[in-house]
Amino acid sequence: MPRHEGVRWRPGTDSQGADPLLRVRNLSVTLPTRRGDIKAVDGVSFDVLAGSALGLVGESGSGKSILLRSILGLLPGEARVSGEIYLEGQELNALAPKQRAMSRGKAISVIFQDPMTALNPVRRVGAQIAEGPLVHYSLRRSAARARAVELLSEVGIKDAAEVARRYPHELSGGMRQRALIAMALACDPKIILCDEPTTALDVTLQKKIIELLKKLCLDRGVALLFVSHDLAVISELCDFVNVMYAGQFVETGLVSQVIANPRHMYTWALLRSLPPVDGPRVAPLSIGGLPPDRLHPPSGCRFHPRCPVAQPRCTALPYNLKDVGQGRRSACIFGDAALPVPQEESGVAR
Amino acid sequence: MTSVTDGELQPQPLAAGDGGIDAAPDGAIRRRRSAKLIVGLGILCVYVIMAVLAPVVAPYNPLAQQIPDALAHPSLHHLLGTDQLGRDVLSRIIYGARVDLVAATAASVGACMVGTLIGLLTGYAGGWLDVALTRVMDMVQTIPSFTLLLVLLLVLGPGARSLVIALIVTHWVVYARLIRGSVLTLRSQDFISAAWLAGLRVPRILLRHLLPNVGRQAVTYLASDIILAVTAIASLGYLGIGIQPPTAEWGSMINDGQDFLSSNWWLSVAPGVVVVLLGLGLALVSDSFNERKDRL
Amino acid sequence: MARLRYVGKRLLYVVLTLWGVSLLLFLLMHALPSSPGQLMLGEGGTPDQVVAINHALGYDRPIVAQYLSYMGGLLHGDLGTSYLFQRPVSDELRIALPVTLKLAVYALVLDVVVTIPLATIAAMRKNKPVDHAIRAIPLVGIGMPPFWTGTILLVIFAVAFKLFPAGGLEPGVGGNLRSLFLPALTQTIVASAILTRSLRQSILEVLQSDYILTARAKGVRGLRLVVGHVLPNAVVPTLSLLSVLFAGLIGGVLITESVFALPGIGSMVVQAFQVYDIPLVSGITLVTAALILVMNLLLDVMYTVLDPRVVLK
Numbered sequence: 009m010p011r012h013e014g015v016r017w018r019p020g021t022d023s024q025g026a027d028p029l030l031r032v033r034n035l036s037v038t039l040p041t042r043r044g045d046i047k048a049v050d051g052v053s054f055d056v057l058a059g060s061a062l063g064l065v066g067e068s069g070s071g072k073s074i075l076l077r078s079i080l081g082l083l084p085g086e087a088r089v090s091g092e093i094y095l096e097g098q099e100l101n102a103l104a105p106k107q108r109a110m111s112r113g114k115a116i117s118v119i120f121q122d123p124m125t126a127l128n129p130v131r132r133v134g135a136q137i138a139e140g141p142l143v144h145y146s147l148r149r150s151a152a153r154a155r156a157v158e159l160l161s162e163v164g165i166k167d168a169a170e171v172a173r174r175y176p177h178e179l180s181g182g183m184r185q186r187a188l189i190a191m192a193l194a195c196d197p198k199i200i201l202c203d204e205p206t207t208a209l210d211v212t213l214q215k216k217i218i219e220l221l222k223k224l225c226l227d228r229g230v231a232l233l234f235v236s237h238d239l240a241v242i243s244e245l246c247d248f249v250n251v252m253y254a255g256q257f258v259e260t261g262l263v264s265q266v267i268a269n270p271r272h273m274y275t276w277a278l279l280r281s282l283p284p285v286d287g288p289r290v291a292p293l294s295i296g297g298l299p300p301d302r303l304h305p306p307s308g309c310r311f312h313p314r315c316p317v318a319q320p321r322c323t324a325l326p327y328n329l330k331d332v333g334q335g336r337r338s339a340c341i342f343g344d345a346a347l348p349v350p351q352e353e354s355g356v357a358r
Numbered sequence: 359m360t361s362v363t364d365g366e367l368q369p370q371p372l373a374a375g376d377g378g379i380d381a382a383p384d385g386a387i388r389r390r391r392s393a394k395l396i397v398g399l400g401i402l403c404v405y406v407i408m409a410v411l412a413p414v415v416a417p418y419n420p421l422a423q424q425i426p427d428a429l430a431h432p433s434l435h436h437l438l439g440t441d442q443l444g445r446d447v448l449s450r451i452i453y454g455a456r457v458d459l460v461a462a463t464a465a466s467v468g469a470c471m472v473g474t475l476i477g478l479l480t481g482y483a484g485g486w487l488d489v490a491l492t493r494v495m496d497m498v499q500t501i502p503s504f505t506l507l508l509v510l511l512l513v514l515g516p517g518a519r520s521l522v523i524a525l526i527v528t529h530w531v532v533y534a535r536l537i538r539g540s541v542l543t544l545r546s547q548d549f550i551s552a553a554w555l556a557g558l559r560v561p562r563i564l565l566r567h568l569l570p571n572v573g574r575q576a577v578t579y580l581a582s583d584i585i586l587a588v589t590a591i592a593s594l595g596y597l598g599i600g601i602q603p604p605t606a607e608w609g610s611m612i613n614d615g616q617d618f619l620s621s622n623w624w625l626s627v628a629p630g631v632v633v634v635l636l637g638l639g640l641a642l643v644s645d646s647f648n649e650r651k652d653r654l
Numbered sequence: 655m656a657r658l659r660y661v662g663k664r665l666l667y668v669v670l671t672l673w674g675v676s677l678l679l680f681l682l683m684h685a686l687p688s689s690p691g692q693l694m695l696g697e698g699g700t701p702d703q704v705v706a707i708n709h710a711l712g713y714d715r716p717i718v719a720q721y722l723s724y725m726g727g728l729l730h731g732d733l734g735t736s737y738l739f740q741r742p743v744s745d746e747l748r749i750a751l752p753v754t755l756k757l758a759v760y761a762l763v764l765d766v767v768v769t770i771p772l773a774t775i776a777a778m779r780k781n782k783p784v785d786h787a788i789r790a791i792p793l794v795g796i797g798m799p800p801f802w803t804g805t806i807l808l809v810i811f812a813v814a815f816k817l818f819p820a821g822g823l824e825p826g827v828g829g830n831l832r833s834l835f836l837p838a839l840t841q842t843i844v845a846s847a848i849l850t851r852s853l854r855q856s857i858l859e860v861l862q863s864d865y866i867l868t869a870r871a872k873g874v875r876g877l878r879l880v881v882g883h884v885l886p887n888a889v890v891p892t893l894s895l896l897s898v899l900f901a902g903l904i905g906g907v908l909i910t911e912s913v914f915a916l917p918g919i920g921s922m923v924v925q926a927f928q929v930y931d932i933p934l935v936s937g938i939t940l941v942t943a944a945l946i947l948v949m950n951l952l953l954d955v956m957y958t959v960l961d962p963r964v965v966l967k
Contacts, residue, residue: 080871082867082870082871106875109870109873109875109876110873110875111873112870112871112872112873113871113872113873113874114873117871117872118868118871120864120867120868120871122864125863125864125865126864126865126867126868127865127868128865128868128869128883128886128887129865129887129961129962129963130886130887130890130960130961130962130963131882131883131886139869139872139874139882140872140873143872143873143874143878144873175962175963177962177963188868191868191872194872
């Protein structure tokens with residue numbers, strides 16, 4: 009499969025072996041609910057290297073958004089978190105709440121999904137973008153405002169000075185999303201967490217935003233942690249992908265490899281559920297069954313009730329995300345080699 | 359295991375994401391709500407008993423003066439002492455319920471009925487009638503109720519009946535607005551058109567379809583309205599307007615007691631506490647109704 | 655610019671409503687069973703004297719004529735002549751109105767100063783003891799008649815502890831602030847009970863929103879979060895509530911004046927009522943209506959300033 013443009017990290021470069029920018033070890037998040045505790049995120053570990061883009065793909069309820077929030081430390085008060093999160097070597101969960109709060113927005117920033125609700129409706133756009141530098145760098149108002157205008161131009165907004173004076177409801181959806189991106193860039197972050205920033209946009213806009221993100225990250229060397237349910241978007245933008253199901257990673261690896269040659273049945277099913285862009289028309293296969301019960305997840309492999317090639321031992325064997333070569337990992341018993349399913353065209357461009 | 363929070367001011371939003379996640383257990387909330395309702399109803403019962411069974415419950419005649427015993431401190435004979443004319447304070451408070459509570463309830467219920475009627479009419483009829491009545495409502499609400507009451511009482515004369523009428527005229531607007539709003543919303547909904555197309559005539563539509571839906575809101579407001587009416591009656595009584603002495607009325611009792619604040623402070627405080635407790639009872643009941651309604 | 659037009663339109667509406675109110679008052683006043691002459695002279699007057707007075711006051715003219723001269727007078731700021739004081743109503747008001755206005759403003763300021771912190775703390779510490787305590791107050795507060803609360807405050811602070819004057823208005827800024835504090839506080843107890851509940855609810859809703867999450871993700875916390883992001887959004891619905899409550903607030907202020915013997919239009923209207931001084935009662939009513947209308951206008955304008963999404967119609 010040809011390398012897509014915008015891949016910043018290549019095996020064998022000197023960034024290999026360097027300490028990862030973000031390290032997450034054994035992260036679990038438990039949410040108490042009326043009916044019992046739900047483990048939204050269940051013992052997840054991963055690294056993000058500086059300058060690279062890691063995609064997190066999974067369906068709704070797989071825990072990906074909660075995972076993002078737990079990295080930021082912005083979970084509801086009753087959530088219980090265990091595990092470690094290291095940002096540039098510093099353990100975030102060990103910080104006092106105040107320190108934790110102050111760490112946000114600087115080395116690590118966020119772009120949320122819905123640009124309409126993510127912006128404060130009663131404050132001007134420029135002021136909101138300028139707020140980060142004001143808080144973190146104690147800039148003077150005028151300097152922060154000027155920087156906001158610069159950022160707005162950088163994200164491709166014409167008449168940036170005029171737009172900065174507007175309120176969110178006076179901007180179009182695309183402009184709002186760009187403004188959110190500008191806000192995320194305001195304090196020169198090392199990594200940007202993206203919670204489905206393209207989902208609320210139409211397709212043409214999606215493409216533009218993705219192009220913008222690619223360009224910005226290349227120019228600034230910013231790492232991305234990109235959450236989406238859309239494998240196609242992730243393949244456009246990311247170098248690596250972790251596939252998430254029911255709170256656990258089921259497969260990880262380079263995007264190109266995972267898509268060309270999935271090593272977990274869920275990944276295969278995901279790919280298979282997308283209609284092909286080119287080539288012969290093949291009806292997409294929806295993934296049968298219902299989303300997993302998060303209160304009482306299926307035993308063994310959580311995907312087994314919906315897996316077309318599930319074996320009896322799949323209900324018993326414990327979760328084990330093992331190395332399967334080439335830097336990839338899979339939790340599927342068939343992960344070591346090609347999956348026992350017909351390799352058909354999927355909707356993701358190869 | 360660390361719980362991640364923000365330090366200092368610490369917002370506690372509900373869990374985001376999947377619907378149906380609700381952190382607090384249900385049982386505790388439900389028990390709290392029933393406790394509220396029971397306490398509230400209990401309080402109201404006491405007042406109703408006071409009003410209805412005053413002659414039975416009160417130890418003395420509220421109008422009976424015993425000048426030699428004036429300004430007595432609370433004792434076994436007079437649980438709340440006596441006022442400046444030797445009348446038993448407790449009895450006057452009990453009989454006061456007949457005046458304040460009954461008049462207030464009559465006024466609120468009356469306002470509710472009048473307001474609901476007008477609200478239904480204007481909401482359903484629309485057109486110039488709606489515009490005109492809405493303007494009238496604006497004007498009535500613009501005048502502070504206190505001054506409007508005074509003006510009306512000037513015209514109607516003294517006495518309990520004028521008071522009730524004046525209160526109805528002052529209070530109907532809120533109900534009318536409430537009902538009108540609901541009618542306008544419901545009117546545009548399909549089931550009303552369906553009923554009309556099916557041949558139901560206007561009054562029937564109003565009664566059977568609109569009223570049950572909107573009536574609940576009016577009744578919920580009724581509880582707060584009653585306490586507002588009691589407050590209004592007591593305020594006027596305090597100023598010597600409305601209910602005239604020597605009738606026992608909580609507001610005028612507070613005024614009477616104001617001359618003796620340093621020596622017999624309970625003369626003014628006790629009737630007020632009675633009003634506050636009534637407000638508490640009504641608030642508890644209407645709160646628990648509100649919460650129950652939200653859960654539907 | 656659009657805002658100026660909006661204000662202009664609203665002013666027109668204010669004028670129209672005031673006209674409606676004046677008409678209403680005129681009709682009510684003429685619905686009185688007794689004529690002014692009878693009221694002024696009482697039992698002792700002879701029929702001739704009554705007729706004479708009525709004639710002097712123009713009471714025997716046809717009603718339309720009376721209305722026209724009434725309206726004419728209004729347009730000149732003439733609200734009639736008080737029976738009680740035998741002076742123009744407007745003169746009496748000129749002395750008494752400032753007192754009431756000061757008290758009303760003081761009360762509003764106290765409302766804001768009390769409600770915002772209480773509601774914010776209650777919302778931030780939701781379901782903790784502090785929150786329950788703050789939420790319990792309205793249950794009691796709503797039943798407390800202002801005149802009674804005023805009396806209690808008098809007992810405690812003025813009589814027992816002698817911290818504040820026990821009535822009357824002391825001259826000078828300091829004196830004013832001291833004498834008006836308890837009366838204003840009386841009204842605040844009731845108003846803040848209602849407003850706190852609304853604001854707390856509003857803050858809780860705002861705290862759930864995405865933009866608060868975004869702000870926190872930027873590193874905004876503590877006071878900056880509350881003042882810059884939470885409150886500007888949360889106060890908007892409460893402001894509407896204040897609009898509705900304001901008429902009641904003024905009513906409460908008028909009554910409280912009598913408790914504290916303050917020489918404002920509240921005390922004046924009670925006196926006027928007791929002697930059937932129709933012009934004075936009517937004039938005061940009209941003025942209080944105007945006050946409410948102007949205040950509502952100000953609140954509405956503030957609403958549009960706070961929330962730029964509101965379309966100025």
